[in-house]
Amino acid sequence: MLIEFSVTNFRSIKGKQTLSCVTSKTEAEGRNVLETGYKAVPYVSEVMSIHGANGSGKTNLLRAMNFFKNFVGESSNNKQHGEKINVTPFLFSTETEDKPSEFEIVFIYQKFLFQYGFSIDHERIYEEWLYATPQDGEKQKPQRWFERNVDDIQSSFVKKELKGAKSQWLTSTRSNALFLSTATQLNSGDFSIPFEWIDRNLFISFNPRRDFSGYSSRAVLDGHSNKAKILRFMKNADSRIEDILVKEKEITEDHFEGVPDPLKKEMISQAQGMKYTETYMGHKKNDDTLHYLKVQDESEGTKMLFSLSAPILDTLKDGDTLIIDELHQSLHPRAMKALVDLFKSKKFNTHNAQLIFTTHDTNIMNSLGRDQICFVEKWKSGETALKPLLEFKGDRGEAIEKRYLSGRYGALPNIGDLL
Numbered sequence: 024m025l026i027e028f029s030v031t032n033f034r035s036i037k038g039k040q041t042l043s044c045v046t047s048k049t050e051a052e053g054r055n056v057l058e059t060g061y062k063a064v065p066y067v068s069e070v071m072s073i074h075g076a077n078g079s080g081k082t083n084l085l086r087a088m089n090f091f092k093n094f095v096g097e098s099s100n101n102k103q104h105g106e107k108i109n110v111t112p113f114l115f116s117t118e119t120e121d122k123p124s125e126f127e128i129v130f131i132y133q134k135f136l137f138q139y140g141f142s143i144d145h146e147r148i149y150e151e152w153l154y155a156t157p158q159d160g161e162k163q164k165p166q167r168w169f170e171r172n173v174d175d176i177q178s179s180f181v182k183k184e185l186k187g188a189k190s191q192w193l194t195s196t197r198s199n200a201l202f203l204s205t206a207t208q209l210n211s212g213d214f215s216i217p218f219e220w221i222d223r224n225l226f227i228s229f230n231p232r233r234d235f236s237g238y239s240s241r242a243v244l245d246g247h248s249n250k251a252k253i254l255r256f257m258k259n260a261d262s263r264i265e266d267i268l269v270k271e272k273e274i275t276e277d278h279f280e281g282v283p284d285p286l287k288k289e290m291i292s293q294a295q296g297m298k299y300t301e302t303y304m305g306h307k308k309n310d311d312t313l314h315y316l317k318v319q320d321e322s323e324g325t326k327m328l329f330s331l332s333a334p335i336l337d338t339l340k341d342g343d344t345l346i347i348d349e350l351h352q353s354l355h356p357r358a359m360k361a362l363v364d365l366f367k368s369k370k371f372n373t374h375n376a377q378l379i380f381t382t383h384d385t386n387i388m389n390s391l392g393r394d395q396i397c398f399v400e401k402w403k404s405g406e407t408a409l410k411p412l413l414e415f416k417g418d419r420g421e422a423i424e425k426r427y428l429s430g431r432y433g434a435l436p437n438i439g440d441l442l
Contacts, residue, residue, distance in 0.1 A: 024057055024067055024375050025225070025344045026129040026136070030087040033124045035080040035407040037113040042084060042409060044068045044377065046394040050413070054392060055369045057377070060158050061136055068395050069366045072388070073381040074427070075399030076436035080407025081381040082229070084399065085348050089227045091126045094143075096222045099204035104197050107145050115405040123149050130344075132220040134158040138165070139203065139217055147198040148173050153217065168213070171202045185213045226334065227346045232353075235330040236318075240300040242333035244269045253332045257304075260328045260358055266305030266313055267329075271298050302329070323353035331362065335378075339365060342374030350380035351387075360390055388424040393417060398427075398434035410434070 027043040030036055046056060046068045057067040075081050090110065113119040127140030136156040142149040151171040156163055170180045171193070181189040192206040207218040228234045242249045250267060257264045274294040279287045303315035304325065318326060331347075338345040351359055359382075365371050366378040381399075388396060396412040412423065415432055426432065 024059070024131050024342070024377055025379070026059075026064055026067060026131065028088055028091075028129075029125075029127045029140075030084070030091075031125040032112045032119045032122055033087045033090070033126075034083040034111050035113065035401065035405060036083060036087065037116060037119055037404075037406040038408075039125070040084070040407065040409045042071070042073070042379075042397060043411065044071055044379075046392075050392055050394040050419075055367050055372055057375045059131055059136070060134075061131070061156070062163060063156075064136075067377075068392075069372060069375070069377055070363055070391065070395050071377070071379040071397060072363075072391055072395060073379070073397050073399060074383075074385070074388070075381075075434040076401070077383075079399045079401045079434065081399045082348055083407060084409070085227060085229065085346060085381065087126065088225075088346060089229075091128065092221055092225055092227060095201060095204055095218065097204075098200040099196075099208045104199070106199060108143060108147075108199055110143055110145065112144070113406070128221070130217075130220060130225075132224065133216055135216065136163075136165075137217045137220075139221075141201060148201065151202050153203060153214075155217070169202060171196075173198055185211070187211045187213070224341070224343045225346070226338070226343060228334075229348045231330045231334070231347060232327055235334045236302075236326070237300065239329055239331075239333035240269050240302045242337075243267050243302070244271060244300060249333070252336055253329075256332045256336060257325075257328060260361060261325055263306055264304050264325070265307050266315075268303040268305060268315055270301045270303075272301060273298050304329075324355060324358065327353040328358065335362060335365065338378070339372055339376045340374065342376050344377040344379065346379045348381050349383070351382045351384035354384075356384055356386040359384055360387060363387060363390070385424045385427060388427060389422075391423070393419065393421075393423070396423065398432050400434045 025044055027041055027045065029039055029041040031039040044067045045064050046066045048066055051066055055069055057069050059065055059067055073081050110124050112122060112124050123142040123144045125142045129138045134157065138154040141151040153168040154165045155168050156165045166182065167180065168182050168185065172179045176193050179193055192202065192209055195209065196202045196205040203214055203218055206214040239253060243253055254267050274297045276291055279290050282290060302318040304318055304321055305313040305315050308314050318329060334345060363378065366376060393412045398410045400408050402408060
């Protein structure tokens, strides 16, 4: 589970900004609060919502997390020595435009609390570190697993109790690649644990319709139990849906109609044997038979719900962390609340799954706790600032949406006279 994520000097983020899921038993009383087993951070929220005006930097926060995840997963594989790193610092200040960006994450996985981060610019890694606190024992003392000094490899530290060719990992890691990624690629069993959570248990989507529609179609195609769960999900959200049908078809020459001949031949050759899916939603007719519509012909809301169905069900089943930009897109407020309530439910969220999302739907604030809401505001200097609702005075049960729209917490668009 995610504890917190911090980023410094990335896009519209200048100073260090931290998204924290840490909560208290008092704040989360009566909710499905996630218990960590750690004395330092005993409770974590299962849902976090991020609110702010257009252009405030909500998406940049998620971009920072996405860059972090992708760079961990790919830096040891996809880059060559000397290749540039595609990271963008805060460019509206001479103080930061030539300085490294910094990323750090804290999470719990396989009975370890990990704290991992790195400092980076276009050319290279500057620093990299990993600390791990085992859940066993009373003291729960943090262990230094590694600290990497790119300028002086010999002074870098790797915990001697960890198994594997530690000196080989250090000398094999390029200056534009991460030690964690390289050591994992070179068969480090210990470092593969935090790598695995970042690579496989943290999911970020900026466009669920694009990212997940194929995911959900494949899930229906793969098995009866998957289809039954997704169909139940869809029927609960949209009572008109009676069945889901997915057909797998081969790509043929007809799919390249209008493509110039030389390019067409090459594309046909590359697509040989490849398949795609067509998805249909079954609706009951007046004689109780079903008529199937292509999913493309359904409403935008139905398409969004179907795209989200398999990822959300899998996240709940596996105890993953799912992060979605603008979750409200094409969803009625009640449908969106129903999705969020799945993660808040002690019945359905039994594996400590988390949902984190940005949204312009203020109605959702009424069903969230004060510890589950974070505001994002952009200052005149162009800097993005995060501020959790807990930093504002208030009481449980306060009218959060009403106070937000009245300007109590800031993070509102500055609307002038549009006429």
